[in-house]
Amino acid sequence: MSEELNGVAVVIIIGLGALTVILLFIFAKRQIMRFTLRSRRGPHVPIGHDGPKLLKREIEKRLDIIPRILCEPKLIAKADPRYILFPGQQIPIHYYRMKAVDDVKVLEGEITKQDSCLVRHPSENLRAYLLTTLAAPLDGTGQRLIHQFCDLYEHARHDPSHFGDEEYQQYNRLLLKLVDAAKLLKSYNSRKSSPNRTPQKRQLQDKEKNLNLSYNVDEVLTVPDSRPTTISVPLSSDTETSV
Structure with a gap:
């Protein structure tokens, strides 16, 4: 009897151990699934489930944008x-800050008005954008002006210190100077592109002159000459010499 009881106890202990392992595995799996679903940014159900592949690709493409x-x-x-x-x-108090941020669109609108290719993306840095676009009309001396303007712009947008009427008036004066510089972009670009056209015209004229010269030389070379190139003179009956 004792041996049978010991065998039953061993079986019960093995069964309880297996059941504990299974319960722990299920609990760990559920916890892992909960954490993955929380950290996942997408929906719980796959996008375009049971839909055509083209629809899934179009949805994923628009979500990536x-x-x-x-x-x-x-x-x-x-x-x-x-x-x-x-x-x-x-x-x-916040009016001057909001006004300063809105006034940047006036400068950007003037730059794009002169050259439609110079459009600033919202993620592009304003300082780098102005240094590249307005470097030509300001001739390098206006970099200090651009830096002062961008410092006041960042002050109005991010700095918690006071930004009132006095700071805005200084900001507005710099803005007007940059707008005047932006109005010169069109004339500067046209002036910059005009020297590139003159060498092309000169090259075309030189080519035409060369063609005319070659044509005249060919005409001269093709004129028939009345004098023969060779003359045969009989010296004796058995020999002839050509000169």
């Missing part, structure tokens, strides 16, 4: 009643 979509909206609307001031009413 979403992180690259950036926009810089206009902060102050003209019809916004919050910024319509009445006599004796004070301007909100």
Whole structure:
């Protein structure tokens, strides 16, 4: 009897151990699935499930474009009643900051008006954009002007320190100078491209002259000559000499 009881106890212990291992495996698997679903950015169900492959590709293509979509909206609307001031009413503190950020679009609009290829993407750095586009009309001396303007722009947009009427007036003066420089882009580009055209015209004229010269030389060479190139003179009856 004791031997039978010992065998049953061993079987029970083995069964309990196997059951514990199975329960732990199921619990660990559920926890892993929960963490993966939490950290996953996509939906729980695959995109385009049971749909055609072309539809899945189109959906995934448009979803991949979403992180690259950036926009810089206009902060102050003209019809916004919050910024319509009445006599004796004070301007909100954040008004000058929002106005400074919106005024950058005036400068960008003037640059794109002169050259439609010079469009700034919202993710592009404003300082680098202005240094590349306005470097020609400012002749390198305006880099300090651009740096001052960009410093005030970053102050208005990111710096928590005070940005009021005095700072905005300084910012606006720099903005007007850069707008005047942007108006010279079109004339500078046309002036820059004009010297490239003159050598082409000169090359065409030189080619025409060379063609005319070669044609005249050919005409001279093809004129028949009345004198024979060789003359045979009989010296004796058995020998002849050609000169």
